[in-house]
Amino acid sequence: MVSAQVQDSIPDKGADSIRTDLKRRGIVIQDGQLEKKEINPLAPAKAAFLSAILPGMGQVYNKRYWKVPLVWGAMGAAIYGYSINNTQYNRVRDAFKKRQAGLPEEFSDGIVPDLSTDALQDSQERFQRDRDLMLLLTIGAYALNIIDANVDAHLKQYNVDDRLGIDFKPFIDYNEMTAQPYYGLAFQVKF
The missing domain is CATH 1.10.287 (Helix Hairpins)
Known part of the structure; x- marks a missing residue:
């Protein structure tokens, strides 16, 4: 069990997003303590x-x-x-x-x-x-x-986090020497 004091200084605007993020990770807040939810392997x-x-x-x-x-x-x-x-x-x-x-x-x-x-x-x-x-x-x-x-x-037991993801972004850049555009695709994996 993971324990830590939850600070009362969390702004109301961000508290819901923090609670949602913690819940998604299997951590719940009870009585001002952070508790990790146990996973039932059976x-x-x-x-x-x-x-x-x-x-x-x-x-x-x-x-x-x-x-x-x-x-x-x-x-x-x-x-x-x-x-x-x-x-x-x-x-x-x-x-x-x-x-x-x-x-x-x-x-x-x-x-x-x-x-x-x-x-x-x-x-x-x-x-x-x-x-x-x-x-x-x-x-x-x-x-x-x-x-x-x-x-x-x-x-249902796997952690699905918003930080996980794959992102494709097209881009256009110019060659300064020839002044011609070149096109590309950026591939980004987030862990």
């Missing part, structure tokens, strides 16, 4: 664990509430797509099997298919392929949710 693991149990909970743990509807929307859309394609796959597969067995063919809802045997087989394969793709998208959205929670928790 926070990324906890965020990932919470997201693995219930998608979106890691984002809530990281206080990134706006990401929760995105996570739920991506997972919900992928699960819905899987469900629709699985239903259609089973419907067409049953009609195809009945046709192959020589039974009166009809879909599960009583509609007689007006398709050739090849068209039924192609539809069955297409719905199966789409169903499997939706399953992969669901797994991908689930994994991305966990990775996002973990990475976001890691990044």
Whole structure:
């Protein structure tokens, strides 16, 4: 813990900017003392664990509430797509099997298919392929949710200071001997 007396002579105009700068560096002022905020090294693991149990909970743990509807929307859309394609796959597969067995063919809802045997087989394969793709998208959205929670928790622990930066500045100068301009680009890295 870092301690130092905070002077009362800080002008009101600059006090807020100083407090903001200190807070950004992980230092808080309590009871006139400067205290360094401790970093929890297990926070990324906890965020990932919470997201693995219930998608979106890691984002809530990281206080990134706006990401929760995105996570739920991506997972919900992928699960819905899987469900629709699985239903259609089973419907067409049953009609195809009945046709192959020589039974009166009809879909599960009583509609007689007006398709050739090849068209039924192609539809069955297409719905199966789409169903499997939706399953992969669901797994991908689930994994991305966990990775996002973990990475976001890691990044919250880094010090982001206003003094860090990269600056590009174009410039024009004149050659005194020839009186011709030359152009350039200044590249400045601040630490």
